[in-house]
Amino acid sequence: MTAAPHAAASSGVAVRGVSKRFGSTQALHAVDFEVQPGEVVGLMGANGAGKSTLVNVLVGAVRPDKGVMAIDGRACAPSSPREAIAAGIVAIHQATDRAGAPGLTVAETLLLDRFADGRSGFFVSPASIRRRAAAIAELAGFSLALDRDFADIGPAERQLVAIARALSADARVLIFDEPTASLSSAEAARLFDVIEALAAKGLAIVYISHRTQDLKRLARRVVVLRGGRVVAGFRPPIDFSATLQAMIGRPVASAHPDARAPSGPAILETRGIRLRAGAPPIDLALRAGEVTAITGPLGAGKSRLLLTLFGAIAPVAGEMQLNARSWRPRSPADAIAAGVHLAAEDRRRTTFVPPDWPGGSLSASIALPHLRRWFPHGFLMPAVERGAALNAIRSLGIHASGPDARLDTLSGGNQQKVVLARWLAERPRVLLLDEPFQGVDVGARADIAAAVRRLVDVAALVTASDPEEALEVADRIFVLDAAGLRPFACDAEPRARESFSPTGSKDGRLD
Template structure:
């Protein structure tokens, strides 16, 4: 149905695509596999009319086509659901589904929006993807998983012949992920060609028929998923075998760094109590909506309605003052790095030094200044130290963070807080949307943190990650901690606690 032949694309000195070939067949799902920075996003933007290729051709039903704009690709039946949701908060779910193409009717000679029909049809598409909210719901009230459902419903409503799913399950629970599996299979049964992009190999093997591997912008392998093996695919991705994904544990937890008692919120969580020691990783696991992220936001002072008794190194911590929390040594790396973790249009160097400019232990105590003035030389040196420490790959400090791969963006977000030499680091989904090689680098960094005596709180929806990295795992369900497991506990027990199955069986 859709073919790419010898597609190339250059951005200044960067060769993003180097002669990429791939075929999309009706009724099949093709896995597009590659590390962050391999060229996957550029390829998707080429398919959807955002970028025009420098050379090569795109064939639709055997005929050459050119997409000068996104509308051209949409008119050809190509729709994309991106990793970062594109939903307008001020509009309803129905309006987002029919954005730029509202359903209308003629009334007294005037064309007006047919609101009942639009909401009715939008609800049908939402029901198809398993959404549990009305089409008239404002997008501002939707969570991340629900926003993905709106985007998938939008793509389906366009009667797309080719659907590109770019990390569609990154923010979904296990139940919602299996709903995506069913949705992909329904698309295939209808003769739709699916391009599926994810860093989770179990998903690729679950729904994809064939694969194409990109490395450094070039096609380095392709074949049938039925005969593929994960180690071989990883080796194609990174150019080497990735053994021992999780670093060797050498833990010696020390004194309690953070003690939390009676952490509560009127609507989101209640009576949370835990402590984390220096040199220890405390994991938080649970399904989407369990209240994990909300509890972490409260700890850093971003939930004014929350209450608790919190001690950091034995000293009381004001739960409503983020500046005090940071000054005391508690920092938070958010789940959404693009919206909350980094200023994408600013340079790598500016992002790395920004917290230190307001940090009482750094900016005006000789670290970045000469007398009362900010020193550009010291600022660059400070940023370079962090880039070297976390092995951030960037052409220079001056390039914008938006130009980096997802894995390197995540390293920037972590590095800027490590520059403050914190005592407790909260990592909320630190490997969301990054590839296996970048994940390994983040895991090694976490191990380095605890070796240096930092206390780490790890919020993760990936069970293997929580089980392998954490010394203890607290399981949350419906805003409460329902179980605690030591390292090495069976995966089945943790999942049962998170889903409530264990309690239901006991009853």
């Protein structure tokens, strides 16, 4: 990236005319973006809008093809994250586990940068480490349990560690990427206080989030990216219906623009089910030919609801009905036999087998849950498997060398299409899709959404953390949060972020 003194305002950080192409994809188009000292700027955009690329430019992880950048009015062109940190720009990522390492205390973690560059000196003692770490925490304006193992602290404390490390490196620009995604309401409120205090000290802060409640609390301005371009900017009072419309590029409705409203009887219905003790009851009816989406914060129970409908988890109260009859599946096998199919969130853990195993091909992966039904006598027929795979390749637009292609050779979007194909190979009555657009490019996302909407005789329930994704696929949208399930509105916001820790959940949490 070339640099020019006139690239920015007199202070803060700014980029002008930044463009970046990856192969045939133009990730950024002549983007102008700036943040002043003491300002919190919200950065919004759907998946694939260019947010990550812009952040990677700011932190030196990506070199743009065109454009200029400056910090405090001085030209700056960091060619690596280390150079960006030296210039005062630090990103606090959502995955805070990388802010330290198991086996290190919090105090040792706070001094990692000093150990790495030799500033700590040759001889150090536990007392000196603790003393220096306490000074760093005090600089950041909050207390930390300095003697605890980094592996034993939660995501909120890890974020505080990452912030303290950034301030000890003399950061002047902090970039927060979806920082409240895994925090409870109390933890999020604490983080907001910290961010506001940092802005009051004169730091320039970029806050990336889909959550309008966060931005209502923090942002002085909101900038919206779409298709790699800055398409809108907003100042308080911010119209968040307008920001969502800018994100998706069309007037906002509460569902897909071609939304349907089937009036037939419910195929699957829940009446007062509670996902855990003390949780609010959930009433939901799913009808054939209708796509229902549920959005909401991490930990609200979206995945747990789908696992309950699939028989993997039992509700603590309430009842379910399938085809107007009482229904309580004892296992996923019961659900599959009844025509209730679930494509879980983590496709690698729940769908794929090691690539060198017999089930590692596209055709074998699609056939795997249906082997007993397709081959009741135990004799596999490759022609049947290949036929199902060829049909999936044609109907879903899967880009693969053929039915025998290994899944690990496919892109993320094509892998997700294989997951969908698996559960459509035997026509379900109810199709449950947990975050089907996660790690999927825009083109594949459109293909998957179109395939789901073509299911006129199937009741589909989709979870999507990104409201824009829910709007793309659904006839009806609900928000699930600590207050329960309610219809989605353009300004609908989670009222609280509650977490729970069932056995076997990822990071101790199950969304």
